[in-house]
Amino acid sequence: MILRFLNEELLNVQKPARYIGGEFNQVRKDVENKFRIALAFPDVYEVGMSHYGLELLYHYINSFEEFYAERVFLPWVDMIELMEKKDIPLFTLETKTPVFNMDVLGISIEYELSYTNVLKLLELSKINVESEKRKDGDPIVIAGGPVVFNIEPIAGVFDIVYIGDGEKNLRQLLDLLYETKGARRLDRLKEAAKIPGIYIPQFYRQRGKKVVPIKDVPKKIKKNAIGDLDECFVPIRQIIPNVQSIHDRGVIEISRGCTRGCRFCHAGYVYRPVRERSKKNVVENAKKILKETGYEEISLLSLSAMDHTTLNEIVDGLLPYIKEKKISMSIPSTRVDAFNIELLSKIASVRKRGITLAPEAGSQTMRNKINKNIDFNEIYNSALEAKKAGWNKIKLYFMVGFPDETEGDIKEIGELLREIKRMKFKLVTASVNLLVPKPHTAFQFVKIREPEYMEYVYSILKNYKRYAKIDVNDGKKSFVEGILSRGDRHLFRVIMKKYKMSYYDEWTEFFNFDEWIESFKDIDLDKYKGPYSLKDDFPWDHIDSGVTKYFLWKEYERFFKGESTKDCRNVCSYCGVCQILNVENNLKI
Structure with a gap:
């Protein structure tokens, strides 16, 4: 049939x-x-x-x-x-x-x-x-x-x-x-x-x-947590899609987890601790993947690839092979403070594309509060060195809607774009999105902003459009995602009602905010907006990511104090993961 x-x-x-x-x-x-x-x-x-x-x-x-x-x-x-x-x-x-x-x-x-x-x-x-x-x-x-x-x-x-x-x-x-x-x-x-x-x-x-x-x-x-990525299965004979996929390339996972502690980052908390794949393992398997697939690009997958202890050695180990075969190498996730132009120039020696940075917040005050731990000079110098090395396109990612955010914090996004534009990039683009408070993060306690907040953000940043192509998201998707991400079982009837109206909500052409608002009429929506305290029960408290609720609350308090938390590769932050799950950071030095 x-x-x-x-x-x-x-x-x-x-x-x-x-x-x-x-x-x-x-x-x-x-x-x-x-x-x-x-x-x-x-x-x-x-x-x-x-x-x-x-x-x-x-x-x-x-x-x-x-x-x-x-x-x-x-x-x-x-x-x-x-x-x-x-x-x-x-x-x-x-x-x-x-x-x-x-x-x-x-x-x-x-x-x-x-x-x-x-x-x-x-x-x-x-x-x-x-x-x-x-x-x-x-x-x-x-x-x-x-x-x-x-x-x-x-x-x-x-x-x-x-x-x-x-x-x-x-x-x-x-x-x-x-x-x-x-x-x-x-x-x-x-x-x-x-x-x-x-x-x-x-x-x-x-x-x-x-x-x-x-x-x-x-x-x-x-949660289930493996201890050593070198002992894990690597998919070598990766399937070549019949239709060009979103990411049309071979992939090798070089590490899993991140220890930077950005307070908004769901993946950064739930995938702890960091476990690296060794240089030998990465280089050998990357070559096998390329031979078995015929791909013209290999991607080094990680939440923060530039933090890999032996990334320089991995790149040096792959360069002769990819140069000979005219294969490009890419790193999908790049932190500004770990930005190494010399290394990225090696990676892009076959094909140079646009470069992407994620300052996340415009002002130094807000970057400190969200624990991004990068300063203006690091962002500026990274962009400048990229321009000198031959990149002509640059994209920057920002978030807004943090607690205690001021007009000045938002203006600083525009001021940063102004400084980067002066470097004479052919194209500067910026994506500005509303914060989605996620479970198991320090921001699981915050009050989500209404979509109308993004109109306020746009009214400030529109004055800087001559310096960059600025995409200010309308916040509607982020608002719905925020409600769902901290939702409980009562939302099941909401989702049941909504899917009968339409689906493919991640796709802009199908997302219908009015239908979601109609579906939310079955519940008291205010209960899902926050803010919350340490004493409040969460519907995910029975799922143990290893990071304790108390630690996340202390991180939330540090946000308001403007205090940073160090990368736990260097100093244990006592988040609970290693003790509760009997695992630890596994670095391939």
């Missing part, structure tokens, strides 16, 4: 290559006697195929003989309409198997605005959206990714939530589900709850704001 549908209808949709599979380096297995896992990314194919975590899990799971992992993405709206019209269920790319016939459906959630996509993906898969209404023979639906550190607004969807590094206990979980296939669903979930880092939402209930167990399960679920 599915193959016939594809044969007859594929040319009636945009980018039909999104749905055919068969890519170079796709894994092919005989499905006989295999435990089958559908790995889903709830967005369009070219976005999902750019996600390194999906690539990693796909090849990691397929490295085991008894498992077969296949891929699933949310079709584009034209394909969804056609599938619904023809009553075609969502299917895997590898074997065109309906998702409802798989043993497991694993969904990676990277951002809160994909919640409506998750529900649409399940509906299209013909799987009941609510976990407690599923039958024994239905796929076990698992959530993973950074958003699961507060999954509560959409917890009712998932049978299992996997928290933390997939390499730690995912194999154990899949082995259990394989061995118990055919048993009662509830019994399988009870056994899964015994595995570290596994959260079974239906075994918990929300009381007030707090989520508490109703069965014999842990009160707090500690």
